[in-house]
Amino acid sequence: MVEEKVHINKELEPILREVPDPEIPVLSIIDLGVVREARLEGKKASVKITPTYSGCPAMDVIGDDIVTALTNAGYQAKVDLILAPAWSTDWITEKGRKALEDYGIAPPMDASADKKALLGEEKLVKCPQCGSKNTHLVSQFGSTACKALFKCDDCQEPFDYFKCLI
């Protein structure tokens, strides 16, 4: 796993941490890993975010939410969308992975396990409801572009799996 150096201003971080992903409200945008930079000069805050998926409709909302949160905290905020380097599921923090699982979404696995699971070669995705790995892929595309739909063969519950993107 390549550690990406991300500069996030200490004063701004707690404010940004309060901004959730609009589609997965338990997940802070910091833990989602889309905030790539947050700098502060006087009262001027400039934030760079990167999209999870190109067409992710949440990005516009996230940008607006950041501006609102920073404005409410007394800053002049500017948000830019950057494309490079491209977002990776490796950037979701441990805290973020835990939040996903608690919310009922199986967090992304590493690339090779992910591929095996999505090709139906091996049962590897753990059901976030009962913890069983006796699960199967229903659809490679789930409720949003970043998720696949699985079903647990033990507790019979369907659930989302956050696809690996590296």
Place this chain on the structure above:
Amino acid sequence: MNSEKKDSRLHENKIKYIYGIADNSLILGQRLGELTGHGPTLETDIALTNISLDLFGQVRSYFQYAAQISEKEVTEDDLAFLRTEREYLNVLLVEQPNTDFAYTIGRQFLFDHFHILLMMHLQNSKDDTLVAIAKKSIKEVNYHKRFSSDWIKRLGDGTEESKEKMQTAINDLWRFTDELFHTTEADEEMIKAGVGVDVKTLKETYYKNVSEVLEEATLEIPDLKYFQKGGKDGIHTEHMGFILSDMQYMQRTYPGMKW
């Protein structure tokens, strides 16, 4: 003066080059969008519209960039919605209709295998923005390719009926594949400038990759001598006007409208 003129021509060619890539995703995305709520099953419906959304996302990045480097005062929306038919430079393949699920999958499959090769090579462009878009897109297009290739195998190696339908679609769509590897004048200029990908060199790998999947799907590889072309020069099939009238309706009726 001379170098300025040359610069401006290079600019124009770059914008045309961007259209040539982005319009494929735009028109294919529009075609897939027609299936929203009409997919054969819930899962395929969601998958196809998710693919459509990925494509539109990529298109936005291309058009934002084109609008930014354009000498005219234009926005990404102007580029997407307000050009005339002859100004769209997508290949004929992507404008072909959703005749049935086999055609939808066949069109996707034939495009995805081209798309991934193009993006892999665009990563080496001298243009940083195009490199960034390509790197982002590769991750998504890999999923698209996996989805469409899986369905080709499932339908080809499925029932007698699914096999026949899949073969018919592939036979029918095959004549649009050669155009993927044609280059326009703008393309050639961009290849020379180290910005564009020489798609002619991708042809062999493309047909090899596509043939491998078709073989695994127990489908026959069409043996065709004559191919159709025109889209890259803005000469489209009869379907294009209908797509545009649908796609441009809101912007034409309510100019400058926003959500």
